[in-house]
Amino acid sequence: MSADALAPVAGPQPDSAGHFGRFGGRFVPEALVAALDELDGAWRTAIADESFRAEFGALLRDYAGTPSLLYEARRFSAKVGARVLLKREDLNHTGAHKVRNVLGQALLTKRMGKTRVIAETGAGQHGVATATAAALFDLECVVYMGQVDTERQALNVARMRMLGATVVPVTTGSRTLKDAMNEAMRDWVANVDETHYLIGTAAGPHPFPAMVRDFVRGIGDEARQQCLDLTGGLPDAVTACVGGGSNALGIFHAFVGDADVRLYGFEAGGDGVATGRHAASITGGSSGVLHGTRTYVLQDADGQTLESHSISAGLDYPGVGPEHAWLHDTGRATYLPVTDDEAMAAFELLCRTEGIIPAIESAHALAGTVALAPKLAAELGREPTIVVNLSGRGDKDVHTAGDYFGILDKER
């Protein structure tokens, strides 16, 4: 399957300027337009080129370890009241779906003759993935990370440095992911000739949302076939967590044309959307422009970006990819918030029933599935089949989860 993860398939595409309905597009300094056009051209040429597709497919298989398994979680299913199939992206090299995107963009970087990649990172997962690909492809790598996050995620900072990347702590604004993205944009404007900005999610200016989506859409292509092989049919629902939204688009894309398959994206509800302390851009935000694209944004009455809050650093972002905004507006996908507490309850449930420690991001998809299962069962009058994108593993979250559950021994 991953031998040609980029083979053309039917599915929603933006217009030639990257608009998904009223969302998407390019809201960037003119200085970056030439680089975005170059990237768009390189991308279109590459996906039409069988040797590029073969090289990407071989990397996904031999290096990243895909296709990832679709695993029937029987004990979890029994607790939830649905037949739950987990798409095991947590088993990929570097521990998440993100490796698919960084390998694709790193290949493209080489193809464009650029020698340097930059990236933004929140918890450090995308930074680690980028540093990994940079090491593999012998590219210089600089990762921007909010100073608050470099302190919270010292281990991932060390991982990136081990892989040869330079980590730059960002001390402006709220000193978190959105400021890291601002700083990466500033670097890109100044060094665009030799540098590719390896954006970590399906957001940002065109062509990033569609391009990143295509690099990760193997998740859904694989899961759809695996579900057919395993169950003889399509699932009743596909669920994923949504921060920027690449893992969700990656698994949704193959199913968008299957009208009977419901698509659910679960946003980070933090302390609860009503408290204002959350990262649910679709549920609790409004239409705006952030980081080069028009989408749903957490903002105040004057259009200033609000700080997001989530126990999951990977979902802690005040915007969302424009394709999700559009899937929401068209009603094709449903977006619901999941609170920190709900996510952590599902996190614990998966640990105890299946011996799998999920990323806290993915635990949001599990929690949403727990809530969805009885409603779907009632609606269908039978046990539903639900494919959940287990987008990442929880090794990186052991400290956060240990703190949350109060199971860390006190320091002596």
Next chain:
Amino acid sequence: MSRIGVAFDKARADGRALLVGCMPAGFPTVEGSIAAMTAMVEAGVDVIEVEIPYSDPVMDGPVIQKASDIALAGGVRTADTLRIVEAVAATGAPVVTMTYWNPIERYGVDVFARDLAAAGGTGLITPDLIPDEADEWLAASDAHGLDRTFLVSPSSTDARLAMTVEHCRGFVYATAVMGVTGARAQTSDAAPTLVSRVRGVTDLPVGVGLGVGTGAQAGTVAGYADGVIVGSALVRCVLDAPSEADGLAALRALSTELAEGVRNPVR
């Protein structure tokens, strides 16, 4: 012709460039920014560029970021900015605003254009809005008689340069370097080439910004451009000053030096 166009024409007739000085609205306070901009006008700055602060200013370097953060932390609102525009326009100097797109979209594009025109503003510089995405702004600026300044860059292709300039009114903003705002030790080599490329496709005046901070640099840029746009160096006068009075004194001194520079173009 727009008010800015008249000012550019007059400067051209006098054999000099126009000095555009930028300051974030509400920095250090609303009243403080009015005082700062007024002082700049009194010391010889021809046009005031009022930057509406935004939480995520990707085209701005550390100095203007910091000033914007201070303004936002002080609670400045878009409506305050319009009040500042009105107060500074009362000095007689043309006042142009500059901001990232989201605050305008949130305020309402047509409503903003109406209110900016009513406050006496001449137009808007849009660092992250390219003409490709600007339909609503093109209509609103036409409806309310405002200038619109899009940016051109050394990396712009000929086709994009021509398209961008075609959508400009008032003046064109040429970004001298590939980078963000901030004073630099040397002025750009790329800027003269960019300005001559713009002149190849339009008679509109061309302002050059990014990196100018001294009278000598202003003179160099005045040698080939119609406008010299200075931001970070002026903002730094206020940012680094131990007191507001010291800040205003430093601001006056630098404005005077820059005004001298644009009157002595190095050709």
